[in-house]
Amino acid sequence: MAAAEIRMTPRLMRAARALVGWQQQDLAEASRVPKPTISAFELKPETAKMIAANARLIVEAFEAAGVEFIPENGGGAGIRFRNRSDGTRGEH
Numbered sequence: 001m002a003a004a005e006i007r008m009t010p011r012l013m014r015a016a017r018a019l020v021g022w023q024q025q026d027l028a029e030a031s032r033v034p035k036p037t038i039s040a041f042e043l044k045p046e047t048a049k050m051i052a053a054n055a056r057l058i059v060e061a062f063e064a065a066g067v068e069f070i071p072e073n074g075g076g077a078g079i080r081f082r083n084r085s086d087g088t089r090g091e092h
Contacts, residue, residue: 006069007077008055010042016079020065031061 006012017027024042028035033054041050050058059069062079070078 005071006055006059007072008050008058009046009077010044010048011046012069012077012079013038013058014042016062016067016069019067019079019081020062022065027058027061030065031057033057 013027017024022030024035024038027033027038031038031054037054038058041048062069066081068080068082070080
């Protein structure tokens with residue numbers, strides 16, 4: 001899914017970090033978005049919006065780490081690991 005199609009929410013960001021086992025500092029380093037920006041956003045209500053450029057950098061960092069974002073399709077947005085090249089799911 002293209003980064004532009006993802007609506008990053010505080011909960012989705014926390015879930016993606018948990019999936020890959022990243023602390024906020026790890027995400028900051030991978031995305032080049034300052035840690036204070038990440039920390040502040042994660043504390044906001046679910047209706048909060050992030051600057052598009054920062055959201056794109058964060059989504060791209062998660063995608064590079066193997067995360068696939070699942071669009072809202074009536075059941076809510078979600079995340080999972082992409083299929084690995086060996087045909088197995090990248091699940092923990």
